Amino acid sequence: MSTYLCHIPTQQERPTRAALEVLTHVRTLARRDGARLAACVLHPEADRFVEALKPYGVDQVYLVKHPVLDRHLNAPVLTALAAVFRAAQPTLMALPSTESVKDVLGALAARVGAAALPDVSAFDIGASVTATRPVMAARVLADTEATTQPVLVSVRAGTYTAQPAESPTEPEVVEVPLDFDTATLRATLREVITGTTGQVDLSEADIIVAAGRGVRDEAGKQLVEELARELGAAIGASRAAIEAGLFPASLQIGQTGKVVSPTLYIAVGISGAIQHVAGMAGSKVIVAINKDPDAPIFNIATYGIVGDLYQILPLLIEEIRRIKAES
Ligand SMILES: Cc1cc2nc3c(=O)[nH]c(=O)nc-3n(C[C@H](O)[C@H](O)[C@H](O)COP(=O)(O)OP(=O)(O)OC[C@H]3O[C@@H](n4cnc5c(N)ncnc54)[C@H](O)[C@@H]3O)c2cc1C
Structure with missing residues (x-):
């Protein structure tokens, strides 16, 4: 059975809307194709998010727990995503196209030997993975295709609508250890300055x-x-x-x-x-x-x-x- 895997970034104690949108679309594809729907959460207390994923019908949740994952830093996030990828062996991994994902997608593709379709506005899986990608300031829509597998695809927010499954699932939880030495970090995050205009992100x-x-x-x-x-x-x-x-x-x-x-x-x-x-x-x-x-x-x-x-x-x-x- 093949696995379709979704990366679930979190914000303010819950999965982001963009992540749940992608998860909903991947669930539709997984159910159609008879594939396993897996999700992964990287967070020091990643278990806290399993409950929020149950209504979305996931079959498996991969958790990577490490204090260094408290805030986004490219090196540990890349290592963690690669570790999950190796554990889950997905044919497809879908990620919301956030700034953080943009930072690591190419490196992740190189590390796990996958093709990458970045920043798409729609995608499907058939004999190959095909996607629509807005280019040239969205003046042109490019049809793209990954001719090899596995495939990483990052998806623009708002493309799909987040919707719980008809019935919730009790997913298998798999913990993936993160072997990351924080002494090797070449960059640290010293301060996050949040904009003051507007209360909503x-x-x-x-x-x-x-x-x-x-x-x-x-x-x-x-x-x-x-x-x-x-x-x-x-x-x-x-x-x-x-x-x-x-x-x-x-x-x-x-x-x-x-x-x-x-x-x-x-x-x-x-x-x-x-x-x-x-x-x-x-x-x-x-x-x-x-x-x-x-x-x-x-x-x-x-x-x-x-x-x-x-x-x-x-x-x-x-x-x-x-x-x-x-x-
Ligand atoms: C390489 C490049 C990258 C760029 N990237 C971006 C980008 O990321 N984002 C971006 O926004 N722009 C970007 N720009 C700039 C872009 O080209 C425009 O200059 C900019 O979007 C114009 O902003 P605006 O519509 O607010 O201003 P204007 O084009 O000046 O329009 C103002 C509008 O307000 C209306 N108006 C004026 N007074 C009133 C009133 N009292 N009531 C109702 N309507 C009123 C006018 O009729 C007018 O239509 C980029 C430009 C370049 C060259």
């Missing part, structure tokens, strides 16, 4: 309110923050809004920023330049607010509101508050 957010150059001052910024607060949304920004000094660079969405695919993306005063769209085109519903009816963002928007954001946002916030109060 951009890459995990289900709703994003993104500000562009149309948000031109502190009053506009406060409206964006208020709307985000009412919706429980994360805040993002275009490069122009960041260059204007209103938002920190960590919030940039686009070709040279974060790639996001939330359920709802509200673009406020953003023109829709190709470099911005590259980072958000995968959003399920896009609402654009722009005073220029010819702004390119309206070409990809699900709903468009033509008007001045300084008038529209207060109305929107008021209406959301009213609906929340009624329900």
